Amino acid sequence: MDAEIATPDRKSSLELALRRRILTMQLPPGAVLDEVALSEEFGLSRPPVRELMRQMAGEGYIELETNRAARVSSMSYNSLRDFFLLAPMIYITANKLAAENRTKAELDVLKEIQRAFRKAVDDCDVEGRVFHNDQFHRQIGEMAHNVYVVPSLRRLQIDHARIGKIFYQHPNTPRMQEELELASHQHDEMIEVIERRDADASGELARLHIELSRRNMAMYAAPEGLQTPTL
Structure with a gap:
């Protein structure tokens, strides 16, 4: 039960961290996002991490392609x-x-x-x-x-x-x-x-x-x- 309650907060923390890291270029354009490492860092299972990446891809922060790792959106x-x-x-x-x-x-x-x-x-x-x-x-x-x-x-x-x-x-x-x-x-x-x-x-x-x-x-x-x- 405690883990279930904590998950939304952890997911929100991951979202805020990813937004900040991308906007401040701690994660530069084109950088690969390590789904496993992010899951471990924020104490989340893989499905909510993938769900968040799809959401952030829709907003333009991340690029998702079939059979490729998620990447920070490019800039030229x-x-x-x-x-x-x-x-x-x-x-x-x-x-x-x-x-x-x-x-x-x-x-x-x-x-x-x-x-x-x-x-x-x-x-x-x-x-x-x-x-x-x-x-x-x-x-x-x-x-x-x-x-x-x-x-x-x-x-x-x-x-x-x-x-x-x-x-x-x-x-x-x-x-x-x-x-x-x-x-x-x-x-x-x-x-x-x-x-x-x-x-x-x-x-x-x-x-x-x-x-x-x-x-x-x-x-x-x-x-x-x-x-x-x-x-």
Whole structure:
């Protein structure tokens, strides 16, 4: 009985760990996922691990192919281009809908996530910045309450986090710290306009935020001489 009760918690712990490891690139694109090792690490039998992998494959974290081990979803320069072409549309729409449809409880969660993101920035915690930034925008997606927007936003966020990790892993410089402070300030502004249900202002902040990401990430993610994507 105790094992049965513990299984959902263990499965949730595995899901959170896999998401964090993939988003922060502890598990890089294309990495093989060892089903047996994960089962042993989290005290689970193989069936719930396989079930979780199918779920995460549907969300875009993992690639599953017949007769091959599960792998972390791949990422290429085409991914970079596709991301920056589509991201503004999805993020702007999610922000607008969040301002229109949010609840007070959801807004309180967003504020708590922002406190964690701000602490990660102050502490120069690279993985924390990546993970809590992902949580911040994921929460805005949930606040949009739209069955079409949320899946698209979640898929975009996987590569957003991984591209961001490429940017964040470089040595901290005064300019990088300034950009991180600006990104954090934009988060604060998003909370303010969503709280007052200003959809247009929320959408505009999303546009400015993704443009800041595009400038910074493209600078560090693309080798010298490679043409970076434009919007």
